Amino acid sequence: MKTRFNATLAVALGALATVVVASVGWAATDPSPVIPLVVNGNLTLTDSAPAPANIPGLKTIYSGWLFRDPDTQAMQTDDFSNPGMTGVDAGQAEWATVDGTEGKSCASCHNGIESMKGLRASMPKVTKDGKLWSLEDFINGCRTNRMGAKAWGWKSTEMKNMTAAISLQSRGMPVNVKTDGAAGPFWEEGKKMYYSRYGMLQLSCANCHEDHYGDHIRGDHLSQGQSNGFPVYRLSTGGLVSLQDRLFGCIRDTRAESFKPGSPELHALELYVASRGNGLSVEGVGVRP
Ligand code: HEC
Numbered sequence: 007m008k009t010r011f012n013a014t015l016a017v018a019l020g021a022l023a024t025v026v027v028a029s030v031g032w033a034a035t036d037p038s039p040v041i042p043l044v045v046n047g048n049l050t051l052t053d054s055a056p057a058p059a060n061i062p063g064l065k066t067i068y069s070g071w072l073f074r075d076p077d078t079q080a081m082q083t084d085d086f087s088n089p090g091m092t093g094v095d096a097g098q099a100e101w102a103t104v105d106g107t108e109g110k111s112c113a114s115c116h117n118g119i120e121s122m123k124g125l126r127a128s129m130p131k132v133t134k135d136g137k138l139w140s141l142e143d144f145i146n147g148c149r150t151n152r153m154g155a156k157a158w159g160w161k162s163t164e165m166k167n168m169t170a171a172i173s174l175q176s177r178g179m180p181v182n183v184k185t186d187g188a189a190g191p192f193w194e195e196g197k198k199m200y201y202s203r204y205g206m207l208q209l210s211c212a213n214c215h216e217d218h219y220g221d222h223i224r225g226d227h228l229s230q231g232q233s234n235g236f237p238v239y240r241l242s243t244g245g246l247v248s249l250q251d252r253l254f255g256c257i258r259d260t261r262a263e264s265f266k267p268g269s270p271e272l273h274a275l276e277l278y279v280a281s282r283g284n285g286l287s288v289e290g291v292g293v294r295p
């Protein structure tokens with residue numbers, strides 16, 4: 007079953023690789039019309055914006071939401087129909103749960119989870135001692151150094167729920183990651199990765215998400231690969247997916263040995279990808295097919 011699926015996928019992607027290499031036929035297509043993403047009838051999110059000056063490959067940036075079919079789009083416009091909100095509720099419960107040898111919960115030090123407002127919009131960011139940290143690193147840093155609790159796995163349900171609950175606090179705020187100063191070298195590394203060809207298919211991120219967004223590969227509608235909707239709820243697998251897990255999957259699908267979530271490579275790539283969406287709204291929890 008799995009082998010057959012992979013073989014089919016390889017044929018589909020192989021066909022795309024041929025098209026890309028031959029440089030004929032396809033080009034990026036902007037969504038038209040660009041419909042507004044309004045949540046719960048009262049919060050209008052920015053789902054398109056002029057591209058940041060340091061992203062010359064794009065004129066306009068678009069949220070991945072715009073590329074989804076109307077039914078999937080509708081689920082994200084109402085918290086009662088957004089299946090990702092179950093994870094948010096669970097994350098909020100974890101926030102108040104005591105764990106570890108110090109007898110503390112997140113709330114013991116940070117009070118309400120609203121204190122995390124704005125944080126998701128600036129993730130990942132460089133710490134005082136020069137490390138590029140994602141939200142997951144900050145959460146595990148507090149768990150291990152301040153609570154005496156075990157680190158959560160990057161793909162654990164607890165971690166995904168907590169990142170969803172924290173991300174929701176920034177819903178509607180513009181993505182605004184730093185790309186210069188201490189972040190500069192990480193951003194350059196991520197940019198280099200974005201334009202590098204990976205795997206047997208020899209495809210770069212840009213080949214799909216810059217040169218061909220708006221096109222279809224076997225029923226999948228290619229977006230610009232923006233990260234403002236993450237973590238997202240994926241209907242096909244019935245659960246939340248973290249951004250680095252998605253990046254892992256995109257590299258693996260070029261039939262390459264991929265980088266692990268939490269690796270330095272995926273941190274740099276996460277920063278660069280986030281910066282391509284500077285100006286789009288954080289969506290809290292996106293919904294994907
Ligand atoms: C013992 C107190 C304590 C506990 C318990 C604690 N934290 Fe923290 N947390 C801190 C301190 C202190 C900082 C650093 C604040 C700073 O540098 O501005 C911090 C920083 C953070 C940051 C980064 C904030 C930023 O603005 O950069 C996040 C995210 C975070 N904590 C999440 C959590 C979560 C989630 C939990 C529970 C799993 C938790 N913390 C538990 C004390 C705590």
Ligand code: HEC
Binds near residue numbers: 223227228232233
């Ligand atoms: C063979 C084409 C292809 C390549 C190469 C590729 N991706 Fe993707 N990517 C997809 C498809 C298909 C999806 C799911 C539909 C969509 O949102 O585009 C996706 C989704 C994504 C998403 C989620 C977008 C959302 O809103 O849900 C991100 C982020 C992403 N890709 C980043 C990358 C990065 C970074 C690279 C380079 C390491 C990359 N992709 C390489 C095809 C590709």
